[in-house]
Each structure stands twice: as C-alpha cells, then as structure tokens.
Amino acid sequence: MMRCIQLGLKDEALGSDTIWVCASCETCTARCPNGIDIAHVMDTLRQISQREGIPPSQRSVPIFHKAFLDSIRKHGRVYEAEMATNFFFKNESWGSLSKLATMGLQMFKKGKVKLMPSRVRGAGQVKDIFRRSGLKG
Known part of the structure; x- marks a missing residue:
C-alpha cells in the first residue's frame, strides 16, 4: 500500500481491499522502522475511497x-x-x-x-x- 502511494497509484490504492481488511490495530505503525503511522494512512485511504465513491471488490x-x-x-x-x-x-x-x-x-x-x-x-x-x-x- 505504501508503495502504491509513493508511486502515485491512487486508483490502485483506493480500490484495494487491503484498506478495508486493515483492523487499525496499529501493530504495523508500532513496528514501522520509518515511523510512519500506517494505521492512520489506511484510515485516511478508506475515507477518501468512500468520499470518491471507489468501491472495493468485496x-x-x-x-x-x-x-x-x-x-x-x-x-x-x-x-x-x-x-x-x-x-x-x-x-x-x-x-x-x-x-x-x-x-x-x-x-x-x-x-x-x-x-x-x-x-x-x-x-x-x-x-x-x-x-x-x-x-x-
């Protein structure tokens, strides 16, 4: 997901089921060696996806x-x-x-x-x- 964002692959990131499967448990955020708040990124992607009407496959x-x-x-x-x-x-x-x-x-x-x-x-x-x-x- 982070790579999609880095490469500017907005539609791929917003249409991914990964953003919906994320439980926002923040384990990835706690373990990220770069200090990125990944859980917040996933929450933000879900909100943008909903706002722009991009449905997940499920x-x-x-x-x-x-x-x-x-x-x-x-x-x-x-x-x-x-x-x-x-x-x-x-x-x-x-x-x-x-x-x-x-x-x-x-x-x-x-x-x-x-x-x-x-x-x-x-x-x-x-x-x-x-x-x-x-x-x-």
Whole structure:
C-alpha cells in the first residue's frame, strides 16, 4: 500500500481491499522502522475511497465498516447486536438469517451479547469527535 502511494497509484490504492481488511490495530505503525503511522494512512485511504465513491471488490466490507462506525458514533462504543443487525440488513445476506439468529441467541444465552447497549462514560465526547472530524461511517 505504501508503495502504491509513493508511486502515485491512487486508483490502485483506493480500490484495494487491503484498506478495508486493515483492523487499525496499529501493530504495523508500532513496528514501522520509518515511523510512519500506517494505521492512520489506511484510515485516511478508506475515507477518501468512500468520499470518491471507489468501491472495493468485496461489497460487504464497506457496509461492515459503516455499521461499525455508526455503532460507535451512536453509543460511544460498539454495540454488537445492533451493529450485526444493521450489517445483516444492509448487506442483504438473507441466506444466512437463520444461522445468524441461532448464533446470536447462543451468544445472548452465554452473556456475550446484551439486549441493550452499555452506558459509556464520555459517549458525548465520542460523538463530538465524529462531528469535528467530519468522519462519515
């Protein structure tokens, strides 16, 4: 990805699935011998790709990205049940509905998924960060 940017291969960089697969864990940033904030570069490429309407080859990837960010924007952290539901309906993966429902019920029974989102201290600050950054989900 860094080489694409260095060579000015904008369309190749923005159309790459790599920017969507990146989990922004910042491991690459911590290990980069040149001190490049690679995770920030990947986040920026995702935002530019969305703004310019350049879709990745996997249709579901930006849908998941948006559902994830929307959940954080709304609740101050990820509320998994709502995020998964939003992703499912926007991705229109009707064939996996029963599988998803079964898995969700099992996770709920084990206490892994809550019916209601947890209250988060500073949720308003998270919303403010999204507002100030202009970050779109």
